[in-house]
Amino acid sequence: MPTATPQGAYPEDVPASGVVDEVGYRGPTACAAAGIxxxxxxxxxxxxxxxxxxxxxHGAGTQRLYSFRDILVLKIVKRLLDTGVGLQNIRVAVAHLRGRGVADLAGMTLMSDGASVYECTSYDQVVDLVQGGQGVFGIAVGAVWREVEASLGTLQGERTDTGETLYRHHPGDELARRRRERAG
Structure with missing residues (x-):
């Protein structure tokens, strides 16, 4: 995937909550969070x-378990497909995303002219692509990260070590907390 020359970092912070490696998400949860x-x-x-x-x-009866990063990539793939980027270029972009660190993803913008996908890590790179007529649309990965994070905050995950089901922030939890506060 073509990359623009780094000319400075985005001021946008890495999402505060980070990635929880001990939590995985089953297929239906991954679908809901990625919008697929x-x-x-x-x-x-x-x-x-x-x-x-x-x-x-692994065969019938086993369930796939996706990481936060996997779901982030799923949502990015969906956005690229929705904008008409070809599958071959999406495969190149996905391979590139897999090779990047998690902190790198949060500060990245993917730009595309409908054919190629470019990584930009500064505002100057985005402007250079747009002025050069190459960029037609962009995906701010940090913003997608926050969308996935918000979606997963209301869905259940699974501890990868014990298989225990986790309800990260079930809407009912907030109601139960308020009732306890009033009663106590």
Whole structure:
């Protein structure tokens, strides 16, 4: 994937909560957070576009388990497809995203002219692409990160070590907390 020359970092902070490596998400949760169908998720896993990094499916009856980063990439793939980027270029972009550190992802903007996908890590790089006529649309990965984080905050995850189901911020929890405060 073409990369513009670094000319400074985005002032945008890395999302505060970070990534919880001990939590995985089953297929339906990954679909809900990424805004894709289960059919898309299954197809992308079977064709190795985006495979679950925590637990792949091994035959009938096993369930894939996706990491936060996997779901972030799923949502980015969906956005690239929705804007008409070809699957071959999306595969190149996904391979590039896999090779980057988590902190790098939060400060990255992906720009595309509909054919190629470019990584920009500064405002100057974005402006240079747009002025050069190359950039047609951009995806601020940090903003997608926060969207996925917000979605997963209302969905259940699973501890990767024990398999225990986790409800990260179930809406009912807030109601129960307020009732306890009034009663206490």
């Amino acid at each position: 169908t289960y059919r898309q998720l299954d197809y992308w896993a079977r064709t190795a576009l985006v495979e679950p990094s925590i637990r792949p499916a």
